[in-house]
Amino acid sequence: MDLLKDKTALVTGSSRGIGAAIAKLFARQCAKVVVHGRDGAALSAVRGEIEHAGGRAMHLVADMTKFSDIEAMRCQIEQELGPIDILVANAGGSFTKPGPLEHTSEDEWRASLDGNLTATFLTIKTFLPGMKERRAGNIITISSAAARRSHAGSPIPYAAAKGGIEILTQDLAVQVGPYGIRANCIAPETILTERNKQRIPEAQQEALINQHPMRRLGTPEDVADAALYLASDNARWITGIVLDVAGGAVMV
Numbered sequence: 645m646d647l648l649k650d651k652t653a654l655v656t657g658s659s660r661g662i663g664a665a666i667a668k669l670f671a672r673q674c675a676k677v678v679v680h681g682r683d684g685a686a687l688s689a690v691r692g693e694i695e696h697a698g699g700r701a702m703h704l705v706a707d708m709t710k711f712s713d714i715e716a717m718r719c720q721i722e723q724e725l726g727p728i729d730i731l732v733a734n735a736g737g738s739f740t741k742p743g744p745l746e747h748t749s750e751d752e753w754r755a756s757l758d759g760n761l762t763a764t765f766l767t768i769k770t771f772l773p774g775m776k777e778r779r780a781g782n783i784i785t786i787s788s789a790a791a792r793r794s795h796a797g798s799p800i801p802y803a804a805a806k807g808g809i810e811i812l813t814q815d816l817a818v819q820v821g822p823y824g825i826r827a828n829c830i831a832p833e834t835i836l837t838e839r840n841k842q843r844i845p846e847a848q849q850e851a852l853i854n855q856h857p858m859r860r861l862g863t864p865e866d867v868a869d870a871a872l873y874l875a876s877d878n879a880r881w882i883t884g885i886v887l888d889v890a891g892g893a894v895m896v
């Protein structure tokens with residue numbers, strides 16, 4: 645229960661979904677956790693749950709596509725909790741409907757790139773100098789099964805942005821390894837978050853289940869357990885990997 649004792653973790657996009665599950669699990673493992681998003685009420689609820697269970701948390705609002713917002717957030721965190729040891733760059737999502745490439749608008753393309761790849765870049769850019777100075781740190785990024793294998797129904801801008809996050813993470817791992825910093829990426833398949841439960845019709849959920857050798861869809865907790873492993877010293881010799889959390893639906 646204390647795999648992350650004495651660590652401070654920022655989980656971006658933890659007002660709900662996968663990020664909220666990671667934040668709650670990290671807090672149960674004794675990390676001080678920064679819960680982040682844009683929806684103040686949802687953030688208070690996640691923070692409240694953590695504190696109610698005896699954990700320590702703060703919550704902050706920032707738009708992860710804006711460097712100035714992230715820098716301001718870093719200053720507030722360092723004043724209140726000290727430097728970040730574990731950074732989970734999770735905020736993101738698919739902002740494009742699947743469809744033929746030529747029907748994708750420039751705005752949709754930019755929204756997916758900005759909201760995933762650029763947000764991940766800006767997040768890491770903000771917290772990396774401190775980690776390098778301290779010669780310690782742990783970075784986890786989030787890709788998607790959409791970037792792991794081609795699919796006719798793939799939202800191409802999202803898949804391309806997530807593919808970019810994978811190579812960003814691996815190049816970063818090479819750069820920062822000598823500083824004692826690890827960088828790894830998790831690529832989940834379909835995860836039944838509250839949003840996906842509402843978004844994906846039941847018949848489609850059934851069809852998706854059959855594409856998974858494990859015969860179920862993922863849960864936010866499946867991803868959180870993988871993130872805990874990578875964040876902990878149990879993974880001390882692991883850097884630069886893309887970990888498929890996919891119930892066997894992706895084998896690369």
Ligand SMILES: NC(=O)c1ccc[n+]([C@@H]2O[C@H](COP(=O)([O-])OP(=O)(O)OC[C@H]3O[C@@H](n4cnc5c(N)ncnc54)[C@H](OP(=O)(O)O)[C@@H]3O)[C@@H](O)[C@H]2O)c1
Binds near residue numbers: 789
């Ligand atoms: N669910 C899946 O099936 C699945 C599969 C593969 C990969 N992923 C990836 O896993 C991550 C989490 O997904 P999820 O399904 O848990 O998403 P979700 O339930 O939609 O939650 C997304 C989180 O990210 C935050 N966020 C998004 N854009 C942001 C921005 N520009 N600035 C600040 N916060 C922002 C949201 O904040 P607010 O809601 O407070 O605004 C929310 O906390 C994403 O990177 C997603 O691409 C998800």
